[in-house]
Amino acid sequence: MSENNVKIEIDSSAGFCQGVVNAIKIAENELKKGEKIYCLGDIVHNKTEVERLKSLGLITISYEEFEKLSNCNVIVRAHGEPPSTFETAKKRDITIINATCPIVFKLQKEIKEATSTLKSSEIIIVGKKGHPEVLGLLGQIDGKARVISSVKDLESISIFKKNLIIFSQTTMDRNVYAEIIKEICLKAECRRISITNSICKHVLKRKDSIIDFAKTHQVVLFVSSSNSSNGMYLFNICKAENQNTYLLNSAQEIDFSLLSNAKTIGISGATSTPMWLMEEVAERVKGYLEGK
Numbered sequence: 321m322s323e324n325n326v327k328i329e330i331d332s333s334a335g336f337c338q339g340v341v342n343a344i345k346i347a348e349n350e351l352k353k354g355e356k357i358y359c360l361g362d363i364v365h366n367k368t369e370v371e372r373l374k375s376l377g378l379i380t381i382s383y384e385e386f387e388k389l390s391n392c393n394v395i396v397r398a399h400g401e402p403p404s405t406f407e408t409a410k411k412r413d414i415t416i417i418n419a420t421c422p423i424v425f426k427l428q429k430e431i432k433e434a435t436s437t438l439k440s441s442e443i444i445i446v447g448k449k450g451h452p453e454v455l456g457l458l459g460q461i462d463g464k465a466r467v468i469s470s471v472k473d474l475e476s477i478s479i480f481k482k483n484l485i486i487f488s489q490t491t492m493d494r495n496v497y498a499e500i501i502k503e504i505c506l507k508a509e510c511r512r513i514s515i516t517n518s519i520c521k522h523v524l525k526r527k528d529s530i531i532d533f534a535k536t537h538q539v540v541l542f543v544s545s546s547n548s549s550n551g552m553y554l555f556n557i558c559k560a561e562n563q564n565t566y567l568l569n570s571a572q573e574i575d576f577s578l579l580s581n582a583k584t585i586g587i588s589g590a591t592s593t594p595m596w597l598m599e600e601v602a603e604r605v606k607g608y609l610e611g612k
């Protein structure tokens with residue numbers, strides 16, 4: 321409780337997932353060695369954490385920049401990469417420090433193995449088009465899969481004639497995945513549909529806990545970058561449960577007018593939101609309330 325009896329609580333189930341914790345730990349350990357370390361894309365979909373690691377020396381690079389580098393160390397983040405990235409590294413004498421999340425790695429392997437039945441089947445990946453994880457999954461099978469992001473994407477397809485093997489991105493919304501599968505089944509003339517529930521358990525568990533958290537606070541400050549799929553997924557769930565849920569990137573973005581009559585303020589975030597950032601938000605809210 322703060323001085324004027326407003327309860328401020330940080331969501332204990334929020335914060336980095338294990339995949340992101342591992343990737344950051346790997347980056348920090350490499351940086352300690354004092355060598356120049358590059359990371360292919362933002363190590364996590366969170367601007368402030370990317371800035372923190374940049375201040376420690378981590379250099380984030382684009383794919384164009386990666387293709388011009390040679391003889392250096394590059395981190396592959398938790399989302400994973402297609403095999404072409406590892407081939408480029410080999411050709412250019414780049415040492416890859418592989419921080420692919422083991423869950424994503426397992427999914428890549430499963431998708432690759434599914435190609436043995438590809439002749440008579442079609443692979444569908446349900447996920448966000450262009451998302452790095454989806455690109456990494458597609459790369460395992462030379463792009464030979466259809467990516468479906470929403471039920472709308474299915475409108476132009478009248479019938480699925482081949483047998484289907486369906487996977488999802490690990491951070492997919494389970495309701496959207498279920499809706500898409502239902503729609504696919506309605507359009508399927510095939511004999512076999514294999515469905516893999518590849519949504520990460522960490523993401524699934526967070527859905528229930530964020531609903532409870534949203535219910536028990538009058539205002540929720542949800543800390544996440546808008547380019548985090550998982551962040552937007554959880555933010556929308558939280559907002560649907562509690563209309564007084566607000567998205568912010570950092571403590572500097574708090575709009576204090578939104579907190580005026582609240583007696584309970586919750587602070588939550590995505591699996592890509594660092595705990596230190598949520599603590600910073602809590603401290604700033606506390607400071608504001610004490611100064612009122």
Ligand code: SF4
Pocket residue numbers: 337338339340398399421422423424490491520521522523591
């Ligand atoms: S959300 Fe799950 S699958 Fe994705 S990086 Fe985190 S632990 Fe791995």
